Amino acid sequence: xxxxxxxMAGIFLIAEIITVGFxxxxxxxxxxxxxxxxxxxxxxxxxxxxxxxxSTILIFATKPFVKKFATNKNPIKTNVYSIIxxxxxxxxxxxxxEAVGQIKISGEVWSAISQDNQIIPKDTxxxxxxxxxxxxIVEPVLNNQ
Numbered sequence: 654x655x656x657x658x659x660x661m662a663g664i665f666l667i668a669e670i671i672t673v674g675f676x677x678x679x680x681x682x683x684x685x686x687x688x689x690x691x692x693x694x695x696x697x698x699x700x701x702x703x704x705x706x707x708s709t710i711l712i713f714a715t716k717p718f719v720k721k722f723a724t725n726k727n728p729i730k731t732n733v734y735s736i737i738x739x740x741x742x743x744x745x746x747x748x749x750x751e752a753v754g755q756i757k758i759s760g761e762v763w764s765a766i767s768q769d770n771q772i773i774p775k776d777t778x779x780x781x782x783x784x785x786x787x788x789x790i791v792e793p794v795l796n797n798q
Contacts, residue, residue, distance in 0.1 A: 654691045654695065654697070654700065655688045655691040655692055657674070658675075658684050658685070658688035658691055658700070658704075659684070659685075659688050661681075662681045662682075662684035662685050662688065665677050665678070665679070665680045665681035665684060665711050668680045669681065669752060669790040673721050674776065676712065676784045677706050679711040679712045679715070680708050680719075681774070682707070682708070682711055683704045683705070683707040683708030683711065684704060684717055686703050686704065686707040686745075687700045687701070687703045687704035687707075690703040694752050699780060732783050734784065735783050736759075736761075736784075736789065737782070737783060738764065738779070738780070738781065738782050738783065739758050739759070739777065739780070739781055740758070740778060740780050740781075740794055741757055741758035741779055741780075741781065741791075742754045742756065742757055742761075742776060742778055742779065743755070743756055743762075743765070743773050743774065743775050743776060743777045743779055744757045744762060744775065744778070745765050745775060746755060746772065746773070746774055746775050747766060747772065747773040748756050748772050749766055749767060749770040749771075749772070752766075754766060754767075754773070756779055756781075756789060756791060758781065763781075763788075763789045764787060764788045764789070765779070765781075765787075765788055765789040765790070765791050766789075766791070767790075767792065767793075768782055768792045769792075770788050773791070773793055777793050778794040779791040779792060779793055779794055780792055
């Protein structure tokens with residue numbers, strides 16, 4: 654029976670290599686513990702219990718350790734959130750009454766509304782404050798900023 658536990662350990666290791674998490678590895682180690690147990694007893698219930706208990710203990714014992722190294726303190730802003738804080742220029746008058754307005758930032762055109770519902774004319778320099786839905790919330794930039 655030991656060879657079946659060894660095959661399972663190999664399958665779990667291959668699955669761990671394919672996935673991005675760090676969970677299946679402990680199932681592989683649990684399979685190795687069950688393999689060692691199978692050398693001492695032929696009872697499948699005991700072997701399975703060793704596999705389940707050891708895998709569970711290893712998963713929960715190492716979760717805080719893995720979480721400590723897996724979390725990124727400074728995530729990279731991507732997609733729409735990458736424009737927050739950037740300056741751009743108004744390409745179409747921002748008018749809250751007509752619900753129109755566009756800005757251009759880094760060569761990309763975005764729909765925009767003003768922060769305080771003011772009209773911002775075309776060619777005004779702006780700064781993106783936040784994103785609400787599909788619109789950038791902007792404010793005019795003073796010349797010295």
